[in-house]
Amino acid sequence: MxxxxxxxxxxxxxxxxxxxxxxxxxxxxxxxxxxxxxxxxxxxxxxxxxxxxxxxxxxxxxxxxxxxxxxxxxxxxxxxxxxxxxxxxxxxxxxxxxxxxxxxxxxxxxxxxxxxxxxxxxxxxxxxxxxxxxxxxxxxxxxxxxxxxxxxxxxxxxxxxxxxxxxxxxxxxxxxxxxxxxxxxxxxxxxxxxxxxxxxxxxxxxxxxxxxxxxxxxxxxxxxxxxxxxxxxxxxxxxxxxxxxxxxxxxxxxxxxxxxxxxxxxxxxxxxxxxxxxxxxxxxxxxxxxxxxxxxxxxxxxxxxxxxxDEEETENHDKISKDKFMSLVLILASVFLWFMGYNAVTTKLSDYAPKVLNMGYSTPLLIAQATAIVGFIPIGIISTKWGRKKTILFGVALLTLCFGSVYFITETTGILLYVVLGLTGIAWASINVNSYPMVVELSKGSDVGKYTGYYYTFSMAAQILTPILSGFLMDIPDFGRKILFPYATVFVIFSFITMLFVKHGDAKAEKKSLLENFDVDMD
CATH class of the missing domain: 1.20.1250 (Growth Hormone; Chain: A;)
Incomplete structure (x- = not known):
């Protein structure tokens, strides 16, 4: 087959x-x-x-x-x-x-x-x-x-x-x-x-x-x-x-x-x-x-x-346990928080890069996309050994380092943005490969659609709010465009904290084909 x-x-x-x-x-x-x-x-x-x-x-x-x-x-x-x-x-x-x-x-x-x-x-x-x-x-x-x-x-x-x-x-x-x-x-x-x-x-x-x-x-x-x-x-x-x-x-x-x-x-x-x-x-x-x-x-x-x-589960489901429910809440909170940081950057980078660093934005974005694609396979392999949570925490920590460092990049050191966004692609892939499966792991049979809805509700809510909130801060003269990456960094740090307390959603290691490691949402 x-x-x-x-x-x-x-x-x-x-x-x-x-x-x-x-x-x-x-x-x-x-x-x-x-x-x-x-x-x-x-x-x-x-x-x-x-x-x-x-x-x-x-x-x-x-x-x-x-x-x-x-x-x-x-x-x-x-x-x-x-x-x-x-x-x-x-x-x-x-x-x-x-x-x-x-x-x-x-x-x-x-x-x-x-x-x-x-x-x-x-x-x-x-x-x-x-x-x-x-x-x-x-x-x-x-x-x-x-x-x-x-x-x-x-x-x-x-x-x-x-x-x-x-x-x-x-x-x-x-x-x-x-x-x-x-x-x-x-x-x-x-x-x-x-x-x-x-x-x-x-x-x-x-x-x-x-x-x-x-x-x-x-x-x-x-x-x-x-x-x-x-x-x-x-x-x-x-x-x-x-x-x-x-x-x-x-x-x-x-x-x-x-x-x-x-x-x-x-x-x-x-x-x-x-x-x-x-x-x-x-x-x-x-x-x-x-x-x-x-x-x-x-x-x-x-x-x-x-x-x-394709059989649907027909038996009655018990309500999700308190521990699992708390893990679900923490995972969804993490999803909201890291999308608050990440989407602010992707939305405003085309305005930030030319006007703050005096450089184009397309090449850094291209590098980020390319490293994410290249990283899916090794990240998928690593996640089967480390587990989803540890791989996500690695990705969030790397994303924090990347976003936090951009604040210190100037026009004369703008070339470093290529390196930073290359690492950002790897960090985001580490998060994306594992976050949605953790949510679905807590569902039962016919509840998969509902839990998928939870995931997209929290990610989209962040993508609705963050362009407005980050824009409001960038409009304050004392902050200006330079506030973008510190803003993103703060939200990513908070997502690390919430993710740290998640206890459920990991799965036992299973062997995947190389192609299956690309099975993630690419938003």
């Missing part, structure tokens, strides 16, 4: 589409909201949380609706087709309004492209150069802070007396740069408020894009179990998740090739259009190769021929 790898790969194309979209969405929508429409970190975080808010309601709805669908193309395929086409069309539509807003900013503001990110924006800028920057901000509401800093530098009320040719101290530089970006965002907000039509249409279109994506995620994920016999679903799910990972990597490569991963005031049309075209092309291959009714019938015939019966 072997998994049909070719069939499963074709079925996994639907999940590749999903991951391709979300990786692109997370990378560029945050930057558009902040840089071009002038939203602060808090409100941009709220918009970025919309997809998870919708997911709480729409994923179960469309999953259940597809269960009751009777179409000649099958139960799941119609949702994949309609959802993908709508999302791709709307995603291209977003590019027009992004470009329109950029044109308005060019025409109506004093934005200076030469000071955008990599274009000469370094710690070595002299006081005179920074005063030139401040002159473009003269009289603007957000210019006060940067002018105060420059005046203090010029008057010698900082560490030492500066001449016009002296470079700023690192602390002064960071404060000035943060104030400058707030100024640029404030200018964009003034343009948006003066003529909000483009912003309103953009948000409405964004909302419908998120709804379109929500229509087919559950059906796409459910398609693999529909066409795969139960005993092979673990391997099948592993292959599906790997397809999703390749989709995410494809998005990162596209952003790098188009040079869109560092600058703020650029036209993202190439990214929007390219991703949409790939989504439609992959959908075409999916429809060509996946005949859902035929594959479902093959699975049914196979199970009949081999006398494979």
């Amino acid at each position: 072997k998994l049909d790898y070719k069939k499963t790969i074709y079925v996994g194309l639907a999940f590749l589409i999903i991951s391709l979209f979300w990786q692109t969405y997370d990378a560029i929508i945050t930057k558009i909201l902040i840089d071009k429409f002038g939203l602060n970190q808090t409100w941009s975080g709220f918009v970025m949380a919309l997809d998870n808010i919708l997911a709480l309601f729409l994923l179960p709805f469309f999953g259940g609706l597809s269960d009751r669908t009777n179409h000649k193309r099958g139960r799941r395929t119609p949702y994949v087709v309609v959802g993908t086409l709508l999302a791709a069309f709307l995603f291209v539509g977003l590019s027009f309004f992004d470009a329109m807003q950029l044109e308005k900013l060019d025409a109506e503001t004093t934005l200076r492209v030469e000071y955008d990110n990599a274009a000469g924006f370094t710690e070595e800028l002299t006081v005179a150069e920074w005063r030139t920057i401040s002159n473009t901000m003269d009289g603007q509401s957000e210019s006060t802070h940067i002018l105060d800093i420059l005046d203090a530098v010029h008057k010698g009320t900082t560490n030492r007396i500066y001449e016009e040719t002296d470079v700023l101290s690192l602390a002064d530089y960071n404060d000035a740069k943060d104030a400058y970006y707030r100024y640029l965002s404030a200018q964009a907000l003034d343009v948006t408020m003066a003529s909000p039509t483009v912003f309103i249409v953009f948000i409405v279109m964004l909302f419908f894009t998120l709804v379109a994506m929500s229509t087919f995620r559950s059906p796409a994920v459910a398609l693999m179990p529909d066409v795969t016999t139960k005993v092979l679903r673990s391997k099948g799910n592993a292959l599906i998740n790997l397809m999703g990972a390749f989709g995410g990597i494809t998005a990162i490569i596209l952003l790098t090739v188009f040079g869109l991963d560092q600058h703020s005031f650029v036209n993202y049309t190439a990214a929007f259009v390219s991703v949409s075209i790939i989504m439609v092309v992959v959908l075409g291959i999916f429809l060509w190769k996946v005949n859902e009714p035929k594959l479902v019938q093959e699975r049914i015939d196979f199970e009949k021929a081999n006398n494979i019966v």
